[in-house]
Amino acid sequence: MSGPHEDFVEQPVQPPVTFETSPDQYKHWKLTFEGPIATLGMDVQEDGGLRPNDYKLKLNSYDLGVDIELADALQRLRFEHPEVQTVVVSSLKPRIFCAGANIFMLGTSGHGFKVNFCKFTNETRLGMEDASAESGLRFLAALNGICAGGGYELALACDEILLVDDGSAAVSLPETPLLGVLPGTGGLTRVVEKRKVRRDVADYFSTLTEGVRGKKAVEWRFVDAVHLTSKFADAVAARAQELAATSDRPGRGPGITLGPLSPAIDGDRIAYRYVTGVIDREKRHCELTIAAPDSQEPASPKEFLAAGDQAWALRAFRELDDALLRLRLNEPEIGTIVLAATGDPAAVLAVDASLDQHASHWLVREIIGHIRRTLKRVDLTSRTFFALVKPGNAFAGTLAELVFAADRAYMQHDDDETNTIQLSPMNAGRYPMSNGLSRLEVRFLGDPGRVEEVLARREPFVAPEAEEAGLVFSAPDELDWDDEIRLALEERCTFSPDALTGMEANLRFAGPETMETKIFGRLTAWQNWIFQRPNAVGEKGALTTYGREGRPSFDWRRT
């Protein structure tokens, strides 16, 4: 940390977080299969936290490590298990489903870590809803016991929620009364927006430490059904089958296997097969370069199945996703990400043609979905993105989305005009943002006719054309390029990181709002505010004192 300020609670020293895992390495989840039904069983190991000396993960409470496994399991269900149509999310611990995010973990984490933890957790839960809406993979929460806070938020992300009726099992969001923070992983939003609980009922519920159970929980819409303990397993199994019947997934294998990405890390350089990241600590930026395909890519579903996780469209975006997550968690001081794309744009457009043609095939649908979610990860990453479009660039079709996802794109105007951007049908709504619009639609909100115009053009745009069409921010000529880019990057890194985070969050998502944007815009922004209020994280704040001696002491002034 180079700045003069400390968070209220200093972030503990910890090794860099890595996001790759696999079922054989899981500590906290068991994934089992029976025909079209998979069961994701939560069984959190108390001593298996990312910082085991600082907290114990009791009562199926979770930390980032637990969620990284969950995110991995969801990816594998999508790619490796096309036979699965319903995922039952349950717990392997008796009478406990999940007690939510671990409070001691939160209480001992720095502000930035808490915020990024919640963001990742939100993305994972929204990924479940994405899997149901876009890929027909249904989720059934089978709540066999206590389901509190983040545990209930996980249940809320499922299509349906069944609760055991044993006289004690309840769902609850006790963050406000117990911890002085929000149920910030989508909880409040999903209660009123997705489950459409009446606002006064939601208000009451969100102040109850004990939550609601039994018929009341159904009547108030917090769960879909309750079943006596003796009948619970059968009811879950039956409902899982019914949900499976609504799925359009293949219902049979084989899938493909997601192997490790195994990047080569050398100091401040990380190199995957297609993505390379180079950090400049002094300038506080990272150049993230994505290479176009350089060999034969699959052109049919059969070939996609044969290529498996080595298909460029999957592999390159898995790498990009991994690089973004590492930057978010492990490199908070790197404020700007400079995006570049190298290689043959025609190779990208050829991949796009295959993706577009076979979009209804389950595997191609998953690959497109993964690109869509990775591009959303860019939109939601609180770093500045500048795209640099230089001669030899491969910003075509799917990769051009990165140009539109960037806060600004600069395109070099060279005399030979070999520097181009080209669009493909994949830019026409295959990768909607969180607000439901394509990046071109958001870009041209003020001139909607232009979306069709630029999409209708099949030829590449040279720099002055791209600037004129509004595809890039600026197109300096060769002579000015170096200075203009240098100055833009230097200037950006003089601004307050917090102001940039707020500014970008407000400028990136013009247009409609959805449950997803409400979670990241409204709920998260308020939670971040609360996460640094003395009433939560001060010495006598509720989050700090929870479970320790002494009760919280509040500054009663409302803001």
Added chain:
Amino acid sequence: MSGPHEDFVEQPVQPPVTFETSPDQYKHWKLTFEGPIATLGMDVQEDGGLRPNDYKLKLNSYDLGVDIELADALQRLRFEHPEVQTVVVSSLKPRIFCAGANIFMLGTSGHGFKVNFCKFTNETRLGMEDASAESGLRFLAALNGICAGGGYELALACDEILLVDDGSAAVSLPETPLLGVLPGTGGLTRVVEKRKVRRDVADYFSTLTEGVRGKKAVEWRFVDAVHLTSKFADAVAARAQELAATSDRPGRGPGITLGPLSPAIDGDRIAYRYVTGVIDREKRHCELTIAAPDSQEPASPKEFLAAGDQAWALRAFRELDDALLRLRLNEPEIGTIVLAATGDPAAVLAVDASLDQHASHWLVREIIGHIRRTLKRVDLTSRTFFALVKPGNAFAGTLAELVFAADRAYMQHDDDETNTIQLSPMNAGRYPMSNGLSRLEVRFLGDPGRVEEVLARREPFVAPEAEEAGLVFSAPDELDWDDEIRLALEERCTFSPDALTGMEANLRFAGPETMETKIFGRLTAWQNWIFQRPNAVGEKGALTTYGREGRPSFDWRRT
């Protein structure tokens, strides 16, 4: 302040803020009239700030006092000047339109004050857009010089923006680069949502200290036209007339006069003609009671004109609005507002019938509009609202909106069943919330058919019926009433004030989002976060060091 924590910057001691003023008392604005055109001329008195010892209002910068006058002028334009169809917003200072919110005021204000200042300022600007959309009162910003930050945000709230082209006059949002905070009075939102500036252009613009001017400002959509100095006045006058031609306001008088409310204040009790507020400091709540009409109310436009500001529908809600504003600014520790309504519900329903019947008359339209905005003020007040519906209550029609605006409503179930709630046509969308839906529509998002059902019923609802219909949260019987209410109020005031603020902001506005909800949800929430970050308000924060010796020093970690 009873809590143990301090804001980063302690709020200076200052007398309670009052919100009533009138043109003859204005220090900072001059309101002039010429036929259908009014000119609102900004001429801020440097030494006329609310805390003149702490800051000087140079360069037409403003503080809350300046904005209170603006809000008053807007009210008077609506009610007192039906002849006005266009308001030209300009400056009486040469070559300076407005430099925005005063930075030294912000730098020396506590967190809660800053937040409430911005909220009021946002409400006032949204009130201009409301006046144009709902009442045909057009606003033309005539920018005769420097227009920065909050000054440009004021311009953005106008229907159109004309900028003088004198080689130096520019519009800018320099908050990010200069102050490390956001243009938080709607600026970022209006740039991309209302004026639909492309996001990369908006990003660039929001990092420029000098802003943009001339043709570029037009091309980029930041202003609607530029005119040379020599032609500026004529162009403004011509455009003002053209806008007036689109107005459906009467274009002639007389209006009515808004007299002072002159509440009687006695310790912790404030008594207006219809509204009474009683603060219980120990319990940290305020009982706010609104009385139904108790004498003959106007039933025709002619009678409304004759009654003027004494008509119950106008006076009672002016009083409510004033009481809410005082509570927000002057009583931050009062966390819960208990709403009651007394008197004859039939009298309220009679007023509703008159309002509904004559809604298209300009004055009735303004009265309805004022009620609508006051009810929004409730929705946007970060205090808990509990409505108590007791025998003798007057929660009918328009006043029933307060029941639906409350976080919870409790209704006493008495054996005689004389305690009722009754709806009127005024509950059917006359008072939309910021999200564009009626309070009943938001309430029944999960069961939309119920909106028509409850509206179709012309008879009153007794307590069990109101509970069954979902109009109130709970209907305890007489025996349980006292205990249940006492416990609910006591419990509420044990919770973290910050968690409650965030929770309520997330539960109150289910359904669609609009520019207005984006400003209060997304932009404000992020600004509030930034407003307490050390990078802004710490000893070396940008807001603290602005204009003083030393440059800001940032913690570079992105969050």
